[in-house]
Amino acid sequence: xxTVTQSQPEMSVQEAETVTLSxxxxxxxxxxxxxxxxxxxxxxxxxxxRQEAYKQQNATENRFSVNFQKAAKxxxxxxxxxxxxxxxxxxxxxxxxxxxxxxxxxxxxxIIKP
Amino acid sequence: xxxxSQSPSNKVTEKGKDVELRCDPISGHTALYWxxxxxxxGLEFLIYFQGNSAPDKSGLxxxxxxxxxxxxxxxxxxxxRTQQEDSAVYLCASxxxxxxxxxxxxxxxxxxxxxx
Numbered sequence: 001x002x003t004v005t006q007s008q009p010e011m012s013v014q015e016a017e018t019v020t021l022s023x024x025x026x027x028x029x030x031x032x033x034x035x036x037x038x039x040x041x042x043x044x045x046x047x048x049x050r051q052e053a054y055k056q057q058n059a060t061e062n063r064f065s066v067n068f069q070k071a072a073k074x075x076x077x078x079x080x081x082x083x084x085x086x087x088x089x090x091x092x093x094x095x096x097x098x099x100x101x102x103x104x105x106x107x108x109x110x111i112i113k114p
Numbered sequence: 115x116x117x118x119s120q121s122p123s124n125k126v127t128e129k130g131k132d133v134e135l136r137c138d139p140i141s142g143h144t145a146l147y148w149x150x151x152x153x154x155x156g157l158e159f160l161i162y163f164q165g166n167s168a169p170d171k172s173g174l175x176x177x178x179x180x181x182x183x184x185x186x187x188x189x190x191x192x193x194x195r196t197q198q199e200d201s202a203v204y205l206c207a208s209x210x211x212x213x214x215x216x217x218x219x220x221x222x223x224x225x226x227x228x229x230x
Contacts, residue, residue: 004156035218043203045157045221091156100145100164100209101173102219104156 002027004094006105013082014113020067021077021108023092029053031097034068034075039107040088048090051075079110087112116140118222120206126228127196135191135225139208146189147207147219148181157205163189196229203227 003026013019025034036048051059051068058066063083067076079086092105119138127133139146148160159173163183174180178196183189193200203226207219 037221043205043224043226045205045207047218047220050218093157100147100162101159102157104158106154106156 002029002094002096002103004092004103004105006090006092006108008108009106010109010111012111012113013079015082015084017082018078018080019082019110021079021090021092021110023075023077023105025073025075025092025094025103027073027094027096029096033095033097034066035093035095035102036064036066036075036077037091037093038086038088039091045091049077082112084112084114086110118206118208118220120204120222120225122225123223124226124228126230128230129198130195132192132194133196133227135193135204135227137189137191137206137208137222139187139189139206140210140220143208143210143220144186145209145217145219146183147209148189148191149205149207150175151203151205151224153202160191160204193227196227198229201227201229 005024032053034051038046038048049061063080065078089107091107093102095102121136144165146163149157151157161181162170178194181191203224205224207221209217209219
């Protein structure tokens with residue numbers, strides 16, 4: 001069975017600095033998708049970035065980028081120039097190509113220090 | 115356009131009562147999902163609807179849980195004889211899956227259920 005592990009329950013970073021959130025996963029599939037979602041106190045889960053496993057190039061969305069290491073089954077999220085509005089729970093999720101179910105990590109709480 | 119909406123935002127009920135949670139997906143999205151998020155945990159898949167196909171109910175934790183989707187749009191999650199362990203945030207998501215499995219799920223704000 002696929003699993004997703006986020007080993008950092010909480011991270012803090014100074015405003016304007018860079019922070020990296022870790023995610024590892026376990027799968028025997030070769031084709032799958034990985035996601036980072038952000039959940040602010042409003043509870044709404046917001047997609048931050050998505051990576052297709054068949055793409056070697058790391059996905060980037062403005063200040064957010066990933067370091068996708070397929071062989072190591074690692075999918076970390078880097079947030080550059082951290083802003084106060086980035087404070088939230090961040091969840092890593094996995095979906096295999098032949099299914100629609102998302103498998104979720106337990107989340108990392110990101111605190112931004114002004 | 116409008117996102118996924120859910121109602122009520124918060125629901126407090128007494129143990130043993132039935133509750134109904136509503137989800138209105140993004141217009142045109144054929145796929146709809148329900149998840150449960152317990153305090154301090156990730157999301158747990160409950161049920162999946164895709165068009166007119168039979169739903170995937172494999173994630174429903176017990177027969178007290180049921181869901182329906184009327185007219186391929188609005189969905190209602192019903193919990194009968196609620197228990198304290200049912201207390202959680204119930205999140206709904208939709209996607210425009212139309213044979214493509216790469217479509218992203220968009221989430222509503224959730225319903226926080228508290229069972230006293």
